[in-house]
Amino acid sequence: xxxxxxxxxxxxxxxxxxxxxxxxxxxxxxxxxxxxxxxxxxxxxxxxxxxxxxxxxxxxxxxxxxxxxxxxxxxxxxxxxxxxxxxxxxxxxxxxxxxxxxxxxxxxxxxx
Numbered sequence: 001x002x003x004x005x006x007x008x009x010x011x012x013x014x015x016x017x018x019x020x021x022x023x024x025x026x027x028x029x030x031x032x033x034x035x036x037x038x039x040x041x042x043x044x045x046x047x048x049x050x051x052x053x054x055x056x057x058x059x060x061x062x063x064x065x066x067x068x069x070x071x072x073x074x075x076x077x078x079x080x081x082x083x084x085x086x087x088x089x090x091x092x093x094x095x096x097x098x099x100x101x102x103x104x105x106x107x108x109x110x111x112x
Contacts, residue, residue, distance in 0.1 A: 016042030017098035024086040025078055028055045036086065039094065040066060060084040070097070 018035030034053040040046035046062035064084040068074035070093050078085035086094075 018094065020086060020091045020094065023088075023091075024055055026055055026057070026060050026084070029053055033059070036063070036094075039098075045069075063090070067093075 016039045018032060018039045020032060020036070022032065024033055024036060030053060033055045034051060036055075037046055037051040037053075037059055040059070040062045041048050041051060043066060045066045046058060050056070050058040050062070060078075061084070063086065067083060067090055072089055072093055073081045073083045075081060076083045082089065
């Protein structure tokens with residue numbers, strides 16, 4: 001199973017921010033899909049058990065929720081509006097969010 005391949009990287013992940021060099025959509029596989037899943041998990045939109053590296057229905061639903069909650073798109077389909085697909089607008093929003101995450105210091109009380 002693909003999850004076993006990604007498990008060591010998941011445990012060692014320093015940042016939930018994905019590297020998105022291509023558009024991502026239902027049916028795709030890869031490390032970038034897994035990174036997107038880890039990001040969606042960190043945002044509370046996806047359960048950890050779905051970090052498989054495969055862009056399936058759970059990832060698509062989680063991404064759709066994230067897109068809507070961030071004011072990108074709330075209706076339509078991947079083909080008509082991009083809902084549930086990582087295209088240029090979603091990629092830009094994720095990267096913007098990641099800059100905020102990277103600049104936000106961790107609370108020391110939680111780290112100790």
